Amino acid sequence: MLSQHSDSLSPAVTDKPEQILRGAIQVFLQHGYAGTSMDRVAAEAGVSKHTIYNHFQGKEGLFIALIERLVLHRFDIEFPNCELPLDESPDRVLRRIAEIFLGLMDDPEYIAFLRLMIAESGRFPDLAQLYMRQVVQEGDQVVGQYLRSHPQLKLADPEMTTRVFIGALVSFILGQEVLHEKHSNPIDKQRFVENLVAIVLGQAAANPGSKTVA
Numbered sequence: 712m713l714s715q716h717s718d719s720l721s722p723a724v725t726d727k728p729e730q731i732l733r734g735a736i737q738v739f740l741q742h743g744y745a746g747t748s749m750d751r752v753a754a755e756a757g758v759s760k761h762t763i764y765n766h767f768q769g770k771e772g773l774f775i776a777l778i779e780r781l782v783l784h785r786f787d788i789e790f791p792n793c794e795l796p797l798d799e800s801p802d803r804v805l806r807r808i809a810e811i812f813l814g815l816m817d818d819p820e821y822i823a824f825l826r827l828m829i830a831e832s833g834r835f836p837d838l839a840q841l842y843m844r845q846v847v848q849e850g851d852q853v854v855g856q857y858l859r860s861h862p863q864l865k866l867a868d869p870e871m872t873t874r875v876f877i878g879a880l881v882s883f884i885l886g887q888e889v890l891h892e893k894h895s896n897p898i899d900k901q902r903f904v905e906n907l908v909a910i911v912l913g914q915a916a917a918n919p920g921s922k923t924v925a
Contacts, residue, residue, distance in 0.1 A: 728766045728776075731756045735777050740823040744774060744831050774831075778838045781824055782845050801861055802908050805876065808854060809904045812880040816900070822888045829889070850877045864912065876911050 734756025738747045749760045749770060756763070767773035797804060815821045832839035855873040858866055866872050883903055886892040 727758060727762055731758055731763055731766060731773070732777055732780060734758075735773055736781070739774060739777060740820065740827060743827060744770075744834070747774075775835065775838065778828070778835070779841065782838075782842050797857065801857070801864060801912055804857055805854070805908045805911060806904055808850065809880055809907065812850065812877075813884065813900055813904065816884055816888050822884075825885070825889050847877060847881060850880075872911055876907065879907050 731752070734754075735747075735752045737755050738751045742751070747770065749763055752770075752773065753760045753763060763773060767776055828839055828842055851873050854876055855870055858864060858869040858873060883898070887898065892898075
């Protein structure tokens, strides 16, 4: 169950659009696009349907505004603002980036958001692309720039190595959390990170004989 008052938006509700968006996030993430009605949103937000239509012109406009807000203000990882040890060894830097990504697995709202984005990506492709630009491609940019600046790694294709690294992290989150693989085939997060970094850097994985654990 999501918290009654999400911190995805500004803590202080200072106007009607903000009030509506704070109510809408609860309804959309819990019920999906098809299961969301303006009656439900109005009740959650404490406003009339007329007020919602005045500000967002309907459910589609409200959904678009909400997803844009979530991506830009809540789920943008903003790597430049994170404490990345860029002057340290590549294994430490890549491990820290992996920890930033996989830390999102502990946020139920983020997982609900991913499910919603996947379910509605056909109906709203521009929003799915916005997520890819703001989250996934930002990760690509940071990792790619770092790998290119370290020729001693002797990577044949730093760009593709970057795509594999970030893609593996995204796939891990989707598999374990969104597709519920953690219940049927759980993989220890730390073991995954250690092996992924080792593969990228062409090193021997730490504790290669360790077993999958919950």
